[in-house]
Amino acid sequence: MILKAKERGNAPQLAKYLLSMRDNEHVELHEVRGFVSDDLLEAFAEAEAISKGTKCKKHLFSMSLNPPEGEVVDRHVFERVIDRIEQKLALTNHARAIVFHEKEGRRHAHAVWSRIDSETMRAKNMSFYKQKLMDVSRDLYLQQSWQMPKGMLDKSMRNPLRFTHAEWQQAQRVKTDPRLIKAAIQQCWNSSDNTETLKAALEEKGFFLAKGDRRSVVAIDVRGETYSLSRMANIKARDVRARITDHKDLPSAQDTKAQIATRMTDKLKGYLHDVKSSAKRLPPSVEFKRQEMIQRHREDRKVAHQRIEERQRLERVQRAARLPKGMKGIWSRITGKFALIKEQNEMDALKSWQRDRAAKDALVSKQLDERVRLQRVIDKLREERAREIAIIHKEIAAYLAMKRGDVPSLDKVRRPEAKDRLKVDARKQDLERQRQRERRRSRDDDRDRGPGF
Numbered sequence: 001m002i003l004k005a006k007e008r009g010n011a012p013q014l015a016k017y018l019l020s021m022r023d024n025e026h027v028e029l030h031e032v033r034g035f036v037s038d039d040l041l042e043a044f045a046e047a048e049a050i051s052k053g054t055k056c057k058k059h060l061f062s063m064s065l066n067p068p069e070g071e072v073v074d075r076h077v078f079e080r081v082i083d084r085i086e087q088k089l090a091l092t093n094h095a096r097a098i099v100f101h102e103k104e105g106r107r108h109a110h111a112v113w114s115r116i117d118s119e120t121m122r123a124k125n126m127s128f129y130k131q132k133l134m135d136v137s138r139d140l141y142l143q144q145s146w147q148m149p150k151g152m153l154d155k156s157m158r159n160p161l162r163f164t165h166a167e168w169q170q171a172q173r174v175k176t177d178p179r180l181i182k183a184a185i186q187q188c189w190n191s192s193d194n195t196e197t198l199k200a201a202l203e204e205k206g207f208f209l210a211k212g213d214r215r216s217v218v219a220i221d222v223r224g225e226t227y228s229l230s231r232m233a234n235i236k237a238r239d240v241r242a243r244i245t246d247h248k249d250l251p252s253a254q255d256t257k258a259q260i261a262t263r264m265t266d267k268l269k270g271y272l273h274d275v276k277s278s279a280k281r282l283p284p285s286v287e288f289k290r291q292e293m294i295q296r297h298r299e300d301r302k303v304a305h306q307r308i309e310e311r312q313r314l315e316r317v318q319r320a321a322r323l324p325k326g327m328k329g330i331w332s333r334i335t336g337k338f339a340l341i342k343e344q345n346e347m348d349a350l351k352s353w354q355r356d357r358a359a360k361d362a363l364v365s366k367q368l369d370e371r372v373r374l375q376r377v378i379d380k381l382r383e384e385r386a387r388e389i390a391i392i393h394k395e396i397a398a399y400l401a402m403k404r405g406d407v408p409s410l411d412k413v414r415r416p417e418a419k420d421r422l423k424v425d426a427r428k429q430d431l432e433r434q435r436q437r438e439r440r441r442s443r444d445d446d447r448d449r450g451p452g453f
Helices: 011-019 040-051 075-088 129-143 178-190 195-205 229-233 237-243 253-279 284-322 326-335 337-404 418-449
Strands: 002-008 026-033 060-066 096-103 106-114 207-211 217-221 226-228
Touching (some): 011 026, 011 060, 011 106, 026 040, 026 284, 040 096, 060 075, 075 106, 096 337, 106 337, 178 195, 178 207, 178 229, 195 207, 217 229, 229 237, 326 337
Antiparallel strands (some): 002 060, 026 096, 096 106
């Protein structure tokens, strides 16, 4: 599991964060050890009060333990890892607290130690703790047979940006049929009788009139692709000049593309804002199911814990009733029966504790499985929105390039189609086969000429 830690102060703020339910679906205070109070807020206030007697400003050592995605880790594994870290960092006799958090179907733990030794009133030096935690984490991945991150194998393989290829992939674009483009421009021409009505008709279809470099009038689509108006409308150039008498006053093709790029960039930024706003919230049906599941899980845990506490109370009463009292108690102590009953009670108490602990873990594991299934749906929605955001970003970048004149149209920055890539690969293979034939022919000619040549 990934281990992250740091030295810090401001104990009250950390205690509130660890107990906060705002970002977590479940919070469990698992252990408070070495403090006077069992309450986390009071315990951390105690740690801060002790630190006042020293010059240490960062008197706490806070660590988070995050298992790999998709792995459900039992609490005894967390405890074993925390104990090992405690020994490796020489914090064995220091006060500590352990808190479990659950969010989006994943369970992780936080462990916090007080760096101050209350007897010597000195802060523990945490030198090289990052490397020590890396060693523990690497050993744990090997022991649990988890897939180890590449960064743990070789530091040079780390990616500080943590980008994934899936976040930037986007679907292949579907090109518009040229016959539809030609039919649309012909329809605009036939339904207009002057420059203004032609402009309006073309803009409604996504085309803009401009003055061409070689042709008198061209139509430019929102992708920046340029079309000859006479050729696409299937008319003669003199008919175009006759209807558009002021063609010399039209903006140039590059200016038109710049205007298109500006308008489309603003439009895409609006789309981007809408997508990002919607990405921060789930669809109402999914959010309702998530909230209902959280509340139900909390109630189930509350009922289960109450049932366990009641059973523990009854079992304590039953164990206490086994012990003889009065003269029988005195006689049982003399005969040694009292010690046997006490030993049996301790064994029964240990078995009860193990049984109740296993029951709690079983309930948590069952709820995590249910939560993970819902989280898969949520992750899929987030991936779809991420892909949509990536596509919009790429479109904006392409329009900005078109506005600068770096590319004549957005079609020039499209990824090659699969068919085109296959054709390129086929040509490469043909060239390689041709080179092999030529090398083979050259060797045959040398062999035929013999060593004398």
